[in-house]
Amino acid sequence: MTLFLILFAQASFAQANSITSPNVSANALFLYQHSNLNDKDLSTTRNGVDLREAEIAFYADVDPYTQLKMILALRPQYEVSGGSVEQSFILEPEELYADTRQIPGLTLKLGKFLAAFGKHNELHTHAFPFIDAPLANTYLLGDEGLNDVGFSAAYLIPTNWYNEITLQFLRGEGENTQFNSAKPGDGVGLVHWKNLVDLSDSLTAELGGSYAEGQNSLKGKTTLTGADLTFKYRPVVGGKYHSAIFAGEYLHRQLEQPGHEDEIGYGWNVWGQYQFAERWAAKSRYDHFSASGGHSTNSSALTTGKTNKYAASIVFNATEFSSYQVEYSYSHFPKNSFDESEDKKIYFQANFTIGAHPTHRY
Amino acid sequence: MLSPRADAKLLVIATTTDLSDLVHRIGGDQTVTFAVAKGTQDPHHIEAKPSFMVRFHKADLVVSQGLELEWAWLEGLTKGARNPRILRGTTGFLELGPELNPLEISKGKVSRAEGDVHPNGNPHFHLDPIRMGQAGQILAKRLGELDPEHQDLFDSRANSYKKELEDKTQDWKKRIKKTGIQEIVTHHKTLTYFCNRFEIKCQLQLEPKPGIPPTASHLLEVIAQMKGRQIKLVLIENYFSSDFAEKLKAQVPQAQVKRVPVSVGGESKISNQIDLYEKLVQVFEEASL
Numbered sequence: 001m002t003l004f005l006i007l008f009a010q011a012s013f014a015q016a017n018s019i020t021s022p023n024v025s026a027n028a029l030f031l032y033q034h035s036n037l038n039d040k041d042l043s044t045t046r047n048g049v050d051l052r053e054a055e056i057a058f059y060a061d062v063d064p065y066t067q068l069k070m071i072l073a074l075r076p077q078y079e080v081s082g083g084s085v086e087q088s089f090i091l092e093p094e095e096l097y098a099d100t101r102q103i104p105g106l107t108l109k110l111g112k113f114l115a116a117f118g119k120h121n122e123l124h125t126h127a128f129p130f131i132d133a134p135l136a137n138t139y140l141l142g143d144e145g146l147n148d149v150g151f152s153a154a155y156l157i158p159t160n161w162y163n164e165i166t167l168q169f170l171r172g173e174g175e176n177t178q179f180n181s182a183k184p185g186d187g188v189g190l191v192h193w194k195n196l197v198d199l200s201d202s203l204t205a206e207l208g209g210s211y212a213e214g215q216n217s218l219k220g221k222t223t224l225t226g227a228d229l230t231f232k233y234r235p236v237v238g239g240k241y242h243s244a245i246f247a248g249e250y251l252h253r254q255l256e257q258p259g260h261e262d263e264i265g266y267g268w269n270v271w272g273q274y275q276f277a278e279r280w281a282a283k284s285r286y287d288h289f290s291a292s293g294g295h296s297t298n299s300s301a302l303t304t305g306k307t308n309k310y311a312a313s314i315v316f317n318a319t320e321f322s323s324y325q326v327e328y329s330y331s332h333f334p335k336n337s338f339d340e341s342e343d344k345k346i347y348f349q350a351n352f353t354i355g356a357h358p359t360h361r362y
Numbered sequence: 363m364l365s366p367r368a369d370a371k372l373l374v375i376a377t378t379t380d381l382s383d384l385v386h387r388i389g390g391d392q393t394v395t396f397a398v399a400k401g402t403q404d405p406h407h408i409e410a411k412p413s414f415m416v417r418f419h420k421a422d423l424v425v426s427q428g429l430e431l432e433w434a435w436l437e438g439l440t441k442g443a444r445n446p447r448i449l450r451g452t453t454g455f456l457e458l459g460p461e462l463n464p465l466e467i468s469k470g471k472v473s474r475a476e477g478d479v480h481p482n483g484n485p486h487f488h489l490d491p492i493r494m495g496q497a498g499q500i501l502a503k504r505l506g507e508l509d510p511e512h513q514d515l516f517d518s519r520a521n522s523y524k525k526e527l528e529d530k531t532q533d534w535k536k537r538i539k540k541t542g543i544q545e546i547v548t549h550h551k552t553l554t555y556f557c558n559r560f561e562i563k564c565q566l567q568l569e570p571k572p573g574i575p576p577t578a579s580h581l582l583e584v585i586a587q588m589k590g591r592q593i594k595l596v597l598i599e600n601y602f603s604s605d606f607a608e609k610l611k612a613q614v615p616q617a618q619v620k621r622v623p624v625s626v627g628g629e630s631k632i633s634n635q636i637d638l639y640e641k642l643v644q645v646f647e648e649a650s651l
Contacts, residue, residue: 102446105419156419156444162412196412201400204411234409237402240601278575278603319573320434321474354474357430359438362410 022060025355136267181215188214220256305334401627418443428457431485478573495524541650
């Protein structure tokens with residue numbers, strides 16, 4: 001925390017000199033939520049208003065060859081002790097990597113980063129289209145997504161459309177239990193293929209495919225497969241006031257459990273967004289997840305059964321730097337330890353950014 | 363420095379259609395150009411489509427208006443292109459705005475509480491024909507660095523274009539002066555350079571602050587000011603909604619409210635910068651009839 005304060009103070013103090021100070025920006029997400037589940041399970045999410053997350057980003061050119069980016073995340077966590085709940089905050093590097101800027105067609109990256117697996121996994125929390133990540137991302141990749149230390153090479157294949165192949169090798173430790181082999185050196189190999197074509201000046205289609213493989217803590221192999229398809233429409237005339245997105249993503253995970261059948265988990269979601277005024281948009285998502293074969297030898301085994309979730313959301317973007325989102329979601333899942341099988345949630349989220357102008361991801 | 367390709371033209375990416383027209387005028391047959399923001403789009407808010415990165419990847423030069431106009435999207439495109447020739451600070455990246463004596467440079471400390479401010483100056487210099495003439499000369503110099511064989515040709519075209527714009531500006535000035543219109547209202551500060559060049563006051567905007575959509579209370583204030591100061595012409599950049607124009611027409615029937623193109627391609631008949639200036643001058647003339 002002290003280190004962060006020193007860095008932030010120095011960067012803010014020296015904004016005028018971009019050589020001696022990095023670009024700095026900060027984002028804060030405040031969330032009110034109310035769910036029929038949260039009154040019972042106090043250890044994860046809680047009803048009421050809270051600081052969901054704050055991110056602080058520093059980035060600058062290191063020299064003519066590389067750039068360095070550091071994103072620190074501040075999140076609350078809860079500890080249940082007897083009848084009381086204590087809140088504390090953790091500060092950790094969300095991403096911290098150096099990447100190249102001088103190699104034609106190729107970006108090499110080294111450090112801790114969100115893996116290029118599918119479309120949603122590379123989004124930071126404040127850029128999620130809905131309050132929650134899709135079910136498959138949460139259950140198969142973890143609460144923080146597939147985020148690890150590793151090496152990445154992203155090559156822009158010279159074709160007439162955007163055609164990028166990314167190869168990544170991740171350490172396979174950390175937060176992602178499906179790849180946390182006890183044996184040092186067991187890493188995760190990942191390949192992602194991304195294509196985007198302009199169907200017209202107003203309409204794009206993006207198609208992606210992902211595959212990852214590595215050893216898990218049960219001395220078996222885990223494989224992840226993903227596919228995503230996105231259409232974006234923003235008319236060249238009137239696009240300031242109207243636009244639309246239609247997207248879908250599929251994730252599948254097969255986890256070997258030696259001595260038992262494999263655990264299989266898969267999920268897919270489809271969602272749409274319509275911008276109906278300069279600062280307003282409405283969204284809706286259907287999300288499905290299914291799991292089978294989870295075994296008690298795996299401490300993070302998936303619960304067998306099917307979950308379906310529906311969400312609807314309205315967003316008001318006051319400016320590029322602040323937005324407000326109201327969302328309702330309903331999900332139906334296999335009965336949990338509280339004998340519940342439904343979750344009805346209402347959310348209100350406020351999203352604020354200060355500092356250097358963020359580059360908007362398409 | 364890049365060496366010219368004898369068998370190929372320079373590929374120049376312009377961030378706006380106004381700059382791609384300038385590249386066309388100065389670079390001629392020695393260049394191929396592409397504009398990212400179309401004339402009907404607000405250049406502040408362009409999406410950094412990966413398909414643009416494919417074009418940037420092949421580019422020899424990127425020409426931007428600068429002064430933070432393209433802040434939200436240009437950095438993402440140049441980085442995603444993986445083309446070291448066009449990175450900021452190289453010969454392949456040209457930011458024109460800072461070289462053209464920008465107007466409205468912020469004094470003292472600025473904050474986003476003032477809206478989407480551009481601390482280093484208003485970036486919409488393309489609506490000043492004199493500055494665009496100067497921009498042509500700067501561009502010619504840069505094209506010459508990339509293709510020395512045609513340096514003289516680029517310089518000659520730039521000088522000729524600058525002279526043409528200066529001569530026409532004298533005529534446009536006379537025509538606007540003849541209309542008797544001394545003050546107008548605009549939606550955003552897009553026409554600041556045009557007004558400055560043609561000695562028209564345009565200090566009133568429908569936006570309460572830069573980048574913030576009009577509010578009912580601010581519109582009432584603008585209407586009161588229009589009545590008090592006898593302002594009879596409102597020009598709304600045509601990528602903004604016509605709703606505001608309708609509201610003003612209803613409230614101030616004696617004023618003329620016109621939606622106008624502010625970039626090349628902003629209307630189908632505006633195919634170059636001179637067409638654009640001519641159109642704006644005609645709007646003044648029609649408003650005075």
